[in-house]
Amino acid sequence: MSFATTSLDTGMTKQPHSSTETAPGNMRRATTAPLDIETVVEELKELPQPVGMPLLDDPKYHTRDVSVFYNETKQAIFNVDLDIGRNEVIAMIGPSGCGKSTYLRCLNRMNDTISGCRVTGELLLDGEDVYARSQDPVLLRARVGMVFQKPNPFPKSIYDNVAYGPRLHGLANNRAELDEIVEDSLTKAGLFKEVKDRLNLPGTGLSGGQQQRLCIARAIAVSPEVILMDEPTSALDPIATGIIEELIDTLRQSFTICIVTHSMQQAARISQRTAYFHMGYLVEVNDTNTVFTNPEHLLTENYITGRFG
Amino acid sequence: MNKTTATIRAGLARRYARERRFRRFGLGAIIVSMLFLFILLFTIFSQGVSGFSQTFIKLDVVLDEATLGVGPGATGEQLRNAGFAKAISQSLYTLFPDVSSRSDKRNLRALMSSNAPYRLMGIVMDDPSLLGQTYSGWFLADDDIDTYLKGHVDRSLPETDRRLKDQTLGWIDRLEAEGRIEKRFNTEFFTNNDSREPEQAGILGALMGSFFTMLVTLLLSFPIGVAAAIYLEEFAPKDNWFVDLIEVNINNLAAVPSIVFGLLGLAVFIQLFGVPRSTPLVGGLVLTLMTLPTIIIASRAALKAVPPSIREAALGMGASRVQTVFHHTLPLAMPGILTGTIIGMAQALGETAPLLMIGMIAFILSTPEGITDPATVLPVQVFLWSDSPERAFTEKTSAAIIVLLGFLILMNLLAVLFRKKFERRW
Ligand SMILES: Nc1ncnc2c1ncn2[C@@H]1O[C@H](COP(=O)(O)OP(=O)(O)OP(=O)(O)O)[C@@H](O)[C@H]1O
Ligand SMILES: [Mg+2]
Numbered sequence: 001m002s003f004a005t006t007s008l009d010t011g012m013t014k015q016p017h018s019s020t021e022t023a024p025g026n027m028r029r030a031t032t033a034p035l036d037i038e039t040v041v042e043e044l045k046e047l048p049q050p051v052g053m054p055l056l057d058d059p060k061y062h063t064r065d066v067s068v069f070y071n072e073t074k075q076a077i078f079n080v081d082l083d084i085g086r087n088e089v090i091a092m093i094g095p096s097g098c099g100k101s102t103y104l105r106c107l108n109r110m111n112d113t114i115s116g117c118r119v120t121g122e123l124l125l126d127g128e129d130v131y132a133r134s135q136d137p138v139l140l141r142a143r144v145g146m147v148f149q150k151p152n153p154f155p156k157s158i159y160d161n162v163a164y165g166p167r168l169h170g171l172a173n174n175r176a177e178l179d180e181i182v183e184d185s186l187t188k189a190g191l192f193k194e195v196k197d198r199l200n201l202p203g204t205g206l207s208g209g210q211q212q213r214l215c216i217a218r219a220i221a222v223s224p225e226v227i228l229m230d231e232p233t234s235a236l237d238p239i240a241t242g243i244i245e246e247l248i249d250t251l252r253q254s255f256t257i258c259i260v261t262h263s264m265q266q267a268a269r270i271s272q273r274t275a276y277f278h279m280g281y282l283v284e285v286n287d288t289n290t291v292f293t294n295p296e297h298l299l300t301e302n303y304i305t306g307r308f309g
Numbered sequence: 310m311n312k313t314t315a316t317i318r319a320g321l322a323r324r325y326a327r328e329r330r331f332r333r334f335g336l337g338a339i340i341v342s343m344l345f346l347f348i349l350l351f352t353i354f355s356q357g358v359s360g361f362s363q364t365f366i367k368l369d370v371v372l373d374e375a376t377l378g379v380g381p382g383a384t385g386e387q388l389r390n391a392g393f394a395k396a397i398s399q400s401l402y403t404l405f406p407d408v409s410s411r412s413d414k415r416n417l418r419a420l421m422s423s424n425a426p427y428r429l430m431g432i433v434m435d436d437p438s439l440l441g442q443t444y445s446g447w448f449l450a451d452d453d454i455d456t457y458l459k460g461h462v463d464r465s466l467p468e469t470d471r472r473l474k475d476q477t478l479g480w481i482d483r484l485e486a487e488g489r490i491e492k493r494f495n496t497e498f499f500t501n502n503d504s505r506e507p508e509q510a511g512i513l514g515a516l517m518g519s520f521f522t523m524l525v526t527l528l529l530s531f532p533i534g535v536a537a538a539i540y541l542e543e544f545a546p547k548d549n550w551f552v553d554l555i556e557v558n559i560n561n562l563a564a565v566p567s568i569v570f571g572l573l574g575l576a577v578f579i580q581l582f583g584v585p586r587s588t589p590l591v592g593g594l595v596l597t598l599m600t601l602p603t604i605i606i607a608s609r610a611a612l613k614a615v616p617p618s619i620r621e622a623a624l625g626m627g628a629s630r631v632q633t634v635f636h637h638t639l640p641l642a643m644p645g646i647l648t649g650t651i652i653g654m655a656q657a658l659g660e661t662a663p664l665l666m667i668g669m670i671a672f673i674l675s676t677p678e679g680i681t682d683p684a685t686v687l688p689v690q691v692f693l694w695s696d697s698p699e700r701a702f703t704e705k706t707s708a709a710i711i712v713l714l715g716f717l718i719l720m721n722l723l724a725v726l727f728r729k730k731f732e733r734r735w
Contacts, residue, residue: 108625110621110624110625113620113621113624115546115547115548116547116548137624138627138628138629139627140627141624141625141626141627142626142627145625145626146625148618148621148622148625150618152616152618152619152621152622153622154619154622154623154637155619155641164623164626164636165626165627168626168627168628168632169627215622218622218626219625219626222626222627
């Protein structure tokens with residue numbers, strides 16, 4: 001099946017908010033004249049809004065003017081405006097160190113755990129302020145699951161890894177229900193067949209790719225509303241990657257998924273919208289198809305054509 | 310061969326030589342330390358093993374009414390005042406009928422330890438039917454006899470230079486010939502408290518004192534230390550001057566001489582709060598102060614060693630910070646925490662100086678039964694005995710050290726067991 005076609009259809013049904021209004025970025029779109037990259041990057045600072053279609057009606061996440069500081073001097077994210085739609089898969093791409101993980105971690109307040117890390121701006125999940133004092137990070141993270149860049153299974157059994165979330169939040173009433181959740185999650189993550197005979201062995205004893213799928217199973221076991229995935233398939237072989245991509249496509253029926261990826265083919269296959277980050281700036285957001293076939297911004301074009309990054 | 314390969318190959322021999330040198334050096338260090346350990350253990354054991362045995366003399370004591378002044382059916386009160394000392398003396402006189410002068414008789418009585426009448430009283434009280442009968446049993450000999458039998462008295466010295474005179478030696482020879490004198494395993498060493506008479510001195514009091522003191526120390530320092538470490542490591546704001554100040558102070562406390570904690574305990578716990586002095590309670594409090602920095606530092610290191618990705622995983626699943634700590638971080642850090650705790654407790658078990666300051670050096674004749682009874686502890690007991698002039702206390706000292714070492718080994722074994730138990734959870 002072709003994910004790209006299906007995703008395009010859904011992408012098109014979204015109403016562009018106000019993004020087509022002229023942004024300075026439009027002026028510089030892919031001219032063949034070799035522009036000095038340094039000046040282009042300098043001009044990112046004056047970009048009031050990402051080019052393309054960053055805003056949506058009735059989004060799942062509504063983020064405005066988000067900046068992240070790791071300390072007084074190190075700012076990792078600069079004034080990002082982005083909406084993330086319901087039941088959409090949004091891919092975040094960009095060169096290494098451009099702040100994809102940092103932005104992703106704002107969405108479930110994982111940045112809280114880094115001392116000195118400060119987030120400013122407006123982040124709303126279903127209209128609720130994510131960073132409000134009244135917002136409970138425990139509830140938030142139960143609603144917004146996360147798969148980390150490096151597989152990080154608990155040093156417990158495979159079963160206990162997957163059962164951790166349901167147990168924590170009291171989602172299963174008895175052992176049978178829990179067993180079912182565990183099996184279901186492992187199956188969806190494409191791992192059940194491989195581990196069904198050794199559910200009681202340590203999850204840390206699995207191979208790297210298996211560990212990553214275990215982490216995915218663990219994250220989906222609590223059926224979160226949003227799943228944040230930070231390069232979930234970078235350690236997987238093409239078969240396992242295919243399983244995860246298929247999983248992402250099924251999960252989209254009920255969840256919202258933000259996925260960071262370095263594979264542009266993957267972004268093209270599974271996402272409906274793509275956001276391109278560059279040095280902490282969100283440069284361009286648009287339908288995946290548009291971004292890959294007809295990028296507006298020079299930096300985006302350079303990146304997807306492999307000229308740098 | 311390219312240039313890099315050539316350079317590397319040229320340096321290889323030097324690299325391996327350095328490695329071999331380092332290995333030999335390490336091995337040498339281990340051998341030297343093992344040697345010293347062996348010498349230490351050898352001296353302690355060779356001296357201390359004899360401390361576990363004691364010389365006993367077999368007496369046939371006639372428990373008749375004429376000697377004791379009480380007959381069958383006597384009450385406990387009457388028994389307590391009965392003439393057991395006389396009965397012991399009588400049995401000695403019967404063994405050596407030719408001894409007649411007063412001073413000779415006194416010397417003869419001096420064969421026995423002064424606690425023989427009390428032993429006899431205890432035996433009779435346990436079994437009143439013995440009254441009117443003749444009781445044959447082993448009674449502790451005086452420590453001079455014991456020292457002699459253990460070969461520490463040179464008979465060839467002129468009589469005036471010896472503590473044991475020819476007359477006494479003659480009696481001992483006769484007793485030996487009759488099989489009435491014997492070195493036996495001294496159970497009283499484990500059931501008696503301290504005593505001025507080396508042959509009667511035991512370590513039960515010090516053992517119980519140590520036990521109660523350690524109990525107080527463990528119950529206070531482990532939870533407080535681990536809680537403090539968890540707070541500092543997992544919850545305290547980073548880069549906060551106040552937290553930094555606390556950290557610096559904890560690290561400094563670990564280096565404070567232990568006697569200072571004793572002074573602090575004296576000033577604060579005893580004089581300010583009125584905690585009874587000389588008790589395991591105040592001893593435990595002082596040792597807690599001393600042990601806390603060790604436990605906190607070790608626990609923090611153990612917590613820090615838990616990979617942050619585990620915390621992230623738990624937090625990302627929606628666990629609260631406390632849940633993250635108790636479900637994941639703490640169990641993973643437990644082996645390290647336990648090691649630190651055992652090291653701290655072992656230090657506390659061997660600590661003498663601060664306890665001297667809070668009066669745990671008192672000469673205690675009764676076994677402490679709780680944390681508020683006056684008590685002493687094993688190392689202080691060792692210190693007290695090593696300070697005593699009698700030859701017989703030297704071996705008691707070593708014996709007590711052996712017991713102390715035994716406890717340390719036991720604690721380490723426990724630590725290993727606990728570690729194994731926790732490590733099995735990966
Ligand atoms: N804990 C931290 N403290 C300080 N700076 C950090 C921290 N984490 C990330 N950064 C910096 O923030 C910037 C963005 O990092 P981030 O991890 O978000 O990049 P990324 O886009 O996810 O890169 P990659 O594709 O390599 O994962 C980088 O310059 C990085 O050095
Ligand atoms: Mg990243």
